[in-house]
Amino acid sequence: MAEQEHEHEHEHKRGQTRERIVVGLSGASGAMIGVRLLAALRRLGTHETHLIVSASGALTAAQELGITRGDLERVADVVYNVRDIGAAVASGSFITAGMVIAPCSMKTLAGVANGFADNLLTRAADVMLKERRRLVLVARETPLNLAHLRNMTLATEMGAIVMPPVPAFYVHPRTIEDVVDHTVGRILDLFGIEHREIAQRWSGLADEFGERRAGVDQ
Template identity: 55%
Template sequence: MTGRLVIGVTGASAPHYAHRLLEVLAERPEVETHLVVSRGARRTLTEEIGLSIAEFGRAADVVHNPDDLGASIASGSFATLGMAVVPCSVKSLGQIAAGIGSDLLSRAADVTLKERRRLVLAVRETPLSLIHLRNMTTVTEAGAIVMPPVPAFYHHPRSLQDVIDHTVGRILEQFGIDHDLYTRWGETT
C-alpha cells in the first residue's frame, strides 16, 4: 500500500496505540505518515508514556501543529489513504460528529469524511453515555469506522505489547496495510 496516512492523537488515555502505530509505519517507507497531536494529548503523552511531543513525533514523516488550519491535511485536495484517530476522546468524537473543525485534528477528520476516505476512530471511553453512542452512530452513518481498542485473546497475548499490537494490526488492516503483528483467527504461527 502506497500513500499518506494521517494519524490523530487526542487526550484520551492510551497514546501507546498511536506510538506503536507510528513505529510500525516508520518501517514502511511506502506509507508517509502525517501526525497531528491535540493540545490535550500533550499532557497524556507525558503522563502515560513519558514522552514529549518532539520525542513522540520522531517516527512520523510530518508533524503538524494542531492550531494550523492551513496545513496540508486540512484540504481535500491533499490525497491520503485516510485518517486514524488513536486514541479518540469523546470530545473529539463529538466535534467530528457535529462537523466542528475548530482545530486541525477535527478539521482533518471532517475532510476525510467529506472526501469519502477511510476514517478510523479508536474511541477510548467507558462507560458510554447515550450521547457518546449517538455520536458513534452519527460518524458511522457518515462513513467512519468506530473501533474501540478492545483486547482480543484468541491470539494468546503474553504481554501488554501483544494486546497493543493486536489493536494496531486491526487498524492497519482497515487501510489495507499488511502486517505480522499478531496471528489471525484460524491461522497458526
C-alpha cells in the first residue's frame, strides 16, 4: 500500500468527524520527530493524519530507525504517494487544520519558500500558505548557510512557522525520546492540540529546596 491512499479500518468505526492534519517527512535527519508526532496524534485521537513521505524521507527513516515505508504508513490514517500531484491534499478545497513537515530538509524548505511545488509534499505546503492555514516547518540543518536563512525568512514572511528542533535542556531530558517528545509537544501546542505526558511544561525556576520562585530579584 506504499503507493496508494488508504485509511485504517478503525477510523470508520469512530462515527465522528475529526479535523485533518497533514504530516510530511522529508529527507533530513530527525525521522523520529515525524514518527513520534504521528504516534502521539494517534494516541490523542483528536485529528485524522494525512501522511506524505518523500523518497529521501523513507530512506532516512530506514537508516535512522530501522523501519520501512510500510511501518510509517501504519501509524497514519491516510497515506499519499509523494508523486501524486492530483491527490486530495493538493487542493485548497480539501479542508485541513494545517500541515507539519517534520523533519524538513533544506531542499524541501527551498521548494516551499520559492513556490516550487514539484511534488505532493511541497504542493500541499503551498496549499497551506495560499489558504492561510498553519504550516510548521521543522527545519533540520546545522550550520546554516545564507540560502537556508533567506529561505527561512521567505517562508516566515508568507506565514509559515519555522521551528528547528532545538533541545530544551532546562527540562533535564534523560533520553533521546525525551528530547524528541519536547519538540513533538511544542508542535502540538502550535495547533492548539491539548496533550499530557508528552512534553514537560515550564513552571518557573526552582530554588535548592524545590520551591517555585515568582521572580529572580527577590
